[in-house]
Amino acid sequence: MHYPELVAGTLVRRYKRFLADVRLDDGREVVAHCPNTGSMRAVNVPGCRVWLAPSDKPERKLAWTWELIELPQPDGSMALASVHTGRANRIVEEALRAEVVGELAGVGEWRREARVEGARLDFRRPGEAGRDTYVEVKQVTLRETDGHGYFPDAVSERGRKHLETLATLAAEGHRAVLLFFVAHEAIADVAPAAHLDPAYAETLRRVAGQGVEVMARGIDVERGDGQRPLAIRLGGALPVRLR
Structure with a gap:
């Protein structure tokens, strides 16, 4: 972008x-x-x-x-x-459509704002035999003093409900993905913020064992004269620490 x-x-x-x-x-x-x-x-x-x-x-x-x-x-x-949370989906969408995220490459057109089970997820791609792919994006900017990245940065009931929706979709045979968009150059891995929202952390660990795929990607920043930021693109894969 x-x-x-x-x-x-x-x-x-x-x-x-x-x-x-x-x-x-x-x-x-x-x-x-x-x-x-x-x-x-x-x-x-x-x-x-x-x-x-x-x-x-x-x-x-x-x-x-x-x-x-x-x-x-x-x-x-x-x-x-x-800090602009509205940019996350745009940057991820560009990467999905360009098939930059190899784990999510495939046939079919990505659609934004998929409404399912009384909730709304960020992206959906129709698949064969009724097995669709759903992706929910969460922006990560919290780097604690221990040097690690965490999500969320405060209690997030909405985020927990998104996890439950993804788990339901996975149980129905769909592909359900949580993608952490790490929008901070100094964050090298991501973990659920159990110290801020223990319910979210517990739910994330549970749904990860129920078929929900959890991924994280960093950012690549293009700079111009005077280090002025010119563009941000989705970067490489980062580790997710669930335990």
Whole structure:
């Protein structure tokens, strides 16, 4: 996924869930839309460099959208993380249609927003003999101080229900996949966040034994002059630690 002309600044604060104050590099202080309803644990870090997407659409209440943040790592390096949860499905969809995810390559057209069992999953591809493939995408940005990545970053009843839906589909003979989209350059593996949502962790471990496939993929970031992010693509496979 290619970005528009992103503008750099420094995060001042995030507040009221959907708002963030950012001081641009040219000295202006602007209010940006924060497209992330979660806790943003470990990625809501005032003082860090952020990247905003500008908009000139008159119908928009805010002219800026917070896209990315650069986070300092223990070894002194910097890692980019996407805070825009709405980008995850677009990036994964591009990869699915291009058959970048070898484990999910096959015949058939991917369809978005599959409604099943009173729930809505992100992708569905019709298969032969009525055996369809369903994929639910979860964005991972939480890197704890132990160096590992975790999901979710807060209690997620909705996420747990998605797991139950996937388990039901697997029991019916469909292919059911949970895909962790790891949108943080410094995360090298993923585990269920039992320390934040023990019910989700317990459910994930159970459904993984009931036929639900659990995968994780990282990100590849393309940068331009001044390290300005130009594009993010789905990266290679990462380990999932269920125990």
